[in-house]
Amino acid sequence: MKVVIIGGVAGGASCAARLRRLSEEAEIVLFERGENISYANCGLPYYLGGVIQEESALTVASPALLKTRFRIDVRVRSEVVAIDRDAHTVTVRTPEGEYRERYDKLVLTPGASPKTFGLSGEGVFTLRDIHDTLTIDRYLKETGAKEVLVAGGGFIGVEMAENLTHRGLKVTLAEFAPQIMPPFDPELALLLSDALKTGGVNVRTDTGVKAIEKQGDALTVTFTDGSKAQTGAVVLALGVAPETALAKAAGLQIAENGGIAVDERMCTSDPDIFAAGDAVSVLGANGKETLVPLAGPANRQGRSVAQNLLGGSETNGKRVLGASVVRAFGTVGACVGQNEKQLKRDGTAYHKIYTFPLSHAGYYPGGTSIAMKLLYDEKGSILGAQAVGSEYVEKQIDVIAAVMKLGGTVHDLAELELCYAPPFNSAKSPVNMLGFVAENELSGLCPMMAPDELTKDTFLLDVRNPQELLTVGEFPNAVNIPLDVLRERLGELPKDRPIAVACMVGLRGYIAARILRRHGFDAVDLSGGYRAYALLKRAGLVTR
Numbered sequence: 001m002k003v004v005i006i007g008g009v010a011g012g013a014s015c016a017a018r019l020r021r022l023s024e025e026a027e028i029v030l031f032e033r034g035e036n037i038s039y040a041n042c043g044l045p046y047y048l049g050g051v052i053q054e055e056s057a058l059t060v061a062s063p064a065l066l067k068t069r070f071r072i073d074v075r076v077r078s079e080v081v082a083i084d085r086d087a088h089t090v091t092v093r094t095p096e097g098e099y100r101e102r103y104d105k106l107v108l109t110p111g112a113s114p115k116t117f118g119l120s121g122e123g124v125f126t127l128r129d130i131h132d133t134l135t136i137d138r139y140l141k142e143t144g145a146k147e148v149l150v151a152g153g154g155f156i157g158v159e160m161a162e163n164l165t166h167r168g169l170k171v172t173l174a175e176f177a178p179q180i181m182p183p184f185d186p187e188l189a190l191l192l193s194d195a196l197k198t199g200g201v202n203v204r205t206d207t208g209v210k211a212i213e214k215q216g217d218a219l220t221v222t223f224t225d226g227s228k229a230q231t232g233a234v235v236l237a238l239g240v241a242p243e244t245a246l247a248k249a250a251g252l253q254i255a256e257n258g259g260i261a262v263d264e265r266m267c268t269s270d271p272d273i274f275a276a277g278d279a280v281s282v283l284g285a286n287g288k289e290t291l292v293p294l295a296g297p298a299n300r301q302g303r304s305v306a307q308n309l310l311g312g313s314e315t316n317g318k319r320v321l322g323a324s325v326v327r328a329f330g331t332v333g334a335c336v337g338q339n340e341k342q343l344k345r346d347g348t349a350y351h352k353i354y355t356f357p358l359s360h361a362g363y364y365p366g367g368t369s370i371a372m373k374l375l376y377d378e379k380g381s382i383l384g385a386q387a388v389g390s391e392y393v394e395k396q397i398d399v400i401a402a403v404m405k406l407g408g409t410v411h412d413l414a415e416l417e418l419c420y421a422p423p424f425n426s427a428k429s430p431v432n433m434l435g436f437v438a439e440n441e442l443s444g445l446c447p448m449m450a451p452d453e454l455t456k457d458t459f460l461l462d463v464r465n466p467q468e469l470l471t472v473g474e475f476p477n478a479v480n481i482p483l484d485v486l487r488e489r490l491g492e493l494p495k496d497r498p499i500a501v502a503c504m505v506g507l508r509g510y511i512a513a514r515i516l517r518r519h520g521f522d523a524v525d526l527s528g529g530y531r532a533y534a535l536l537k538r539a540g541l542v543t544r
Contacts (some may be wrong), residue, residue, distance in 0.1 A: 002027040003309060004090060004103035006080045006246070008037035010295045011109035011277030013061060014302035028072045029101060031092060033079035036130050037063050042295050044133045045156065047482040049163025058130055075415060083250035085270055105272050105309050108247060109302065110262060112240035112278035117431075119151070119212055123219050124234045127156060136235065145232025147154035147168060149221055151209040152237035153180030155326050160235050161201045162328055171201045172231070174223065176208030179539075183324060184333060184386050185340045186539040187532075191371060191388040192326070192333045199329030209234070222354055240293050242279040255281035259291050263294045264315040265308045266301055274309060277299035282320045285337040285384060285404070286346060292320040323401040325394045334397035337384030337404060350375050351385055352450055353437050354528025356505040357430035359391040364422035370396065371535070374434045380409035392424075393479055399431045410438035418490065433514060437506070437527075448514050448523040449500050451533040454526075454544040459494060461501045461523075463512045464530070468504065473534060476544060483508045490519055502533070 003019060003026055005012045016030050031036065038061035046052045063074040079318040081098070082091040090098045115124035123143075125136050139145070146169060150161045153175030161173045173180070173196065179189040180196075180203065198201050208224040209275060218230045242259045253261040253269035259281030266274050277298040284290035301317035308314055323336040343350045352375050358367035370389035376382050385400045387393045403412050414435030420427050428436070456459065460478040462469070474480075481489050483503070493499060499516060501523050503509040509525040516523035526533070536542045 001025070001309075002029070002102065002104045003107065004101060004105075005030045005107040005109065006090070007111055007277070008032040009039065009041060009111060009277075011111075011302040011305075012107065013038035013066070014299045015107055015109065015276060015306045016072050016302075017061075017070055018303045018306035019309060020072060022306060024329055026072075026123060026310075029103075030066070030074050031074055031078045031080050031090075031101075032074070032076050033078050034129055034131065037061065037066060037074055037076065039130050041129065042533075044127055044130070044163060045159040045163045047133055048137055048160070049166040051163065051166070055130070055134070058133070080175045080246065083246060083271070083273075085250055088225065088272065103272075104273065107305055107309070108268070108273065108275040108279065108298070109277040109298075110243040110246060111389075112242050112277050112291075114236060115238045116236055117238060118238055119209060119234075121212055121219075122214050123232070124212055124236065125256035126236050127160065136233070139233060140167070140169070143232060147172070147231045147233075149174060149209070149219075149229070149234045151234060151239055152239065153177070153203075153205070154182065154237060154239060155324065157235075157237035158196065158326050158328055160237055161196055162199065162463045164235075165200050165329075169232075169264065172204065172229065173201050174204045174205070174209055174221075176224065178206050180205065181326065181333060183322065183335050183339060186374065187535045187541060188333065188335075188373060188386045188388050190535065190539050192328050192331060195331035195502045197329040199500070209223060213256070215393055228519075240278065242281075242291060242293075244279055247275070247279070255289050257281050257289055257291055259289075262318070264318045266317050267308065275304045276305050276317065283318055284344070285321050286348070287319075288346075290320075294320070294322065294324065296323070321401055321404055323397060324396070330390055331388065331488035332390060332393040333386070333388045334394040335384070335386040336397050336401040338375065339384055339386065340373075342374060343383060345447040348377075348383070351438070351440065351441060351448070352376075353434065353448060354450070354506070354532040355430065355433055355437060356528065356531050357433055358426065359389060359393075359430075360424055361422040361426050367391075370430055371531070372396065372430060372434060374400075374410070376410050376438055378442070379380050380411055380438065382408065382410060382413070387430075396430050400434075410435050410442070414439050437510075440510070446510050448527045449524045450527050451536045452541045452543075453501065454533075454542065456544055458544070459497055459499050460526075460544075461493065461499050461512070462530075463501060463503050463508050472504070472530060475530065475533065478502070483512050486512055486515055490516075490521075495521055495523060498522045498524060500524055500526050503529045505531050 028434040181189045212220040255261040260275045278293035304314040304317040325334040375384040441448045462478040463483040501509045501512045513523040513525040
């Protein structure tokens with residue numbers, strides 16, 4: 001069997017290496033239009049920031065390694081420009097000319113290209129490969145630029161803003177949407193924005209880039225709000241679009257979202273052509289077709305394709321939960337599954353809770369708070385989770401992602417047995433606590449109310465100590481009765497209306513709600529307490 005793979009990096013290179021491990025007989029030809037077959041594209045911002053200092057460290061597997069160790073016919077600077085499905089051939093363009101190559105099975109891993117929305121010119125860059133990285137690095141050195149504008153507040157935008165700041169540049173990050181980091185809900189994204197600002201980045205939301213004009217040694221940027229600014233260089237991090245031109249020209253089916261349509265085996269509408277990586281349409285956490293341009297899924301898809309080329313039926317690659325993590329100056333944000341914005345848009349019924357656990361046992365020095373949000377349905381199925389903090393953040397989301405992948409529920413979160421020692425975790429881990437809270441809510445033991453569900457008419461009982469109200473902040477129009485004297489003052493509370501009980505993060509509110517409910521009051525716990533309320537208030541999500 002002769003297998004031709006179009007495109008390297010995550011999907012193509014992983015497919016080629018796996019295929020060779022499965023078959024010594026297969027003839028494998030890998031075409032790459034650039035010079036690098038397998039490189040760490042997720043590490044490119046960190047090279048520009050000086051964290052990764054050697055260019056060679058960005059190369060995961062060289063063409064020479066793939067040729068000698070895996071006997072893969074690697075052809076760089078070779079762009080496939082056409083597919084003849086009937087003849088089972090591809091047309092390859094090289095600096096020396098064009099030729100045709102036959103295949104028995106074809107694998108498409110063209111990736112995705114950066115969106116520019118028509119913005120271009122000298123000093124304006126996108127970041128896709130090592131060549132882009134070296135070009136930006138050289139430009140900054142040669143021009144002596146002191147300021148850089150990063151357009152776009154997604155993963156690449158945030159990472160570029162952090163690393164260019166580490167490089168000693170003055171950085172402005174401009175995001176057209178009301179928040180940075182769209183996979184997160186506004187209140188959690190706000191914490192990442194805070195981290196960027198603390199690190200020295202000028203963050204501008206609700207501000208897109210309309211035009212860029214070269215004027216002398218500087219670039220003049222016109223924003224969508226009409227304002228202007230001068231900068232030394234612009235990095236466009238405006239998202240990516242799947243590269244499907246080759247697939248379209250070959251008559252392969254394209255999904256409504258613009259990605260290459262594949263079945264569960266990652267096979268296209270042609271039984272002899274498979275596809276993987278950023279260009280394919282996958283099933284998201286909601287079971288609907290979507291695009292998820294992430295390295296982890298691309299690697300797994302390439303591995304699955306190799307298996308299925310040989311007659312296998314591996315279906316791991318099609319469903320993607322989108323587990324992701326980003327860092328901004330020591331603050332880490334991680335998420336998986338759907339966020340609340342998506343659930344609302346889809347009309348999906350859901351429950352949500354907030355917790356603020358410490359990263360490890362409270363009595364062990366150095367614990368830091370993690371802001372966590374869990375979304376789940378009436379049956380306890382986990383719909384999504386988000387967390388932001390400075391330590392062990394991704395660990396929590398990794399555990400939740402694993403439970404989701406295996407079809408688990410909030411009850412499984414409560415029952416998980418996880419590693420515990422004081423420097424690393426609490427005996428009741430943050431993930432366990434999410435499960436406990438969700439179970440209490442679903443069982444009716446302790447109904448919950450989110451801070452953005454408060455109205456002016458809600459009777460709000462604050463059970464914190466008076467000193468906390470003075471030092472931390474207080475709820476507007478709330479009645480303050482400390483938890484430890486609550487039983488003695490029950491007569492001050494109404495029984496003819498619901499009572500929302502709040503504390504700092506939710507634990508004392510839960511205890512107070514249980515006391516009140518046992519005494520005949522209609523009490524609910526305010527999820528996340530004052531911490532969640534203040535966060536949602538800042539994000540403009542609370543009206544009270």
